[in-house]
Amino acid sequence: MKVYTQEQVDDLNSKIKTAKEALQWTSENLHPRVAKASSFGAEDAVVMDIMLKINPDFRFFTLDTGRLPQETYDIMDAVRKKYNIHLEVLFPxxxxxxxxxRDKGMNLFYESVENRKLCCEIRKVNPMNKILGTLDGWITGLRRDQTKNRENATIFQLDSGHGGILKINPIIDWTWNQIQEYIKENNVPYNSLLDSGFTSIGCEPCTRATKPGEDVRAGRWWWEQNGNKECGLHIDP
Ligand code: SF4
Known part of the structure; x- marks a missing residue:
């Protein structure tokens, strides 16, 4: 495994400022030991499209938690067919x-934050940790204005939670409007839930549509009023 120093990361962030430049650098320096994590939301659709215009052999993986909406399975297949990509599907x-x-029931996540985090850990974080252990870097669709936890994120980050590999957030400074415009202008296939107001898409029982003016991630774990609404994939210990 190749690990990076904070100095190297700072240097990259000072030189590389756009999504295309970041992904070009990633293709030249990390491929094939780098992959895009995709949950098939709007941001993922944009990053995948930019990636494939740079390198059609870029790798992609997704987490099938067993609780995804049908629309997400539909877009997985639509994307595989349109771009002819090899999608690595990881299971818990x-x-x-x-x-x-057996211990806590099928819908344990509604009962407590602790239960919800346990479910996310087993269905998402553990399978993700397994694949990240084989990579030198991973690519996300994070944007800075999605959550408080992400407001200081940069294009390149040291992922100390995963052994010091690189985390590349090419569209970290994009706005929600930019995402929507890119999808329209480039005719990018996207999850049909987006048209029903799902501005962030996760597991079916844990995601609802958002209303105009609401935070784009307000529909995730909507019953939780306080705290950091993250599943654990993007928390840096
Ligand atoms: S989003 Fe909900 S169903 Fe999916 S892993 Fe997390 S708690 Fe479980």
Whole structure:
């Protein structure tokens, strides 16, 4: 595994300022030991399109939690067909899921934040950690204005939670309007839930549409009023 120093990351951030430049650098320096994590939301659609215009062999992976909406499975197949990509689909450990639902029920996430985090850990974080252990870097669709936790994020980051590999956030400074415009202008295939007001898309039982003026991630774990609404994939210990 290749690890980076904070000095190297600072140097990259001082020289590279756009999504295209970041992904070009990533293609030249990290491919094929780098992959895009995609949950098939609007931001992911944009990053995937830019990536594939730079390098059609870029790698992509997604987490099938077992609780995704049908529309997400539909867009997975639509994207695979349009771009002819090899999509790596990761699944949670069956034993861990079986034990969790036996102890706490199918819909444990509604009962407490602790239960919700446990479910996210088993269905998302653990499978993700497995693949990240084989990579030198991973690419996200994060944007700075999505959550408080992301407001200081930069294009290149040291991912100390995953052994010091690089985390590349090419559209970190894009606005929601820019995302929508890019999708329209480039005829990018996107999750049909977006047209029903799903400005952020996760598991079916844990995501609802947002209303005009609401925060774009307000529909995620909508029953939780306080705290940091993240699943754990993007928390840096
Ligand atoms: S988003 Fe909901 S269903 Fe999906 S892993 Fe997290 S708690 Fe479980």
């Amino acid at each position: 450990d069956t034993n861990q899921v079986e034990e969790m639902v």
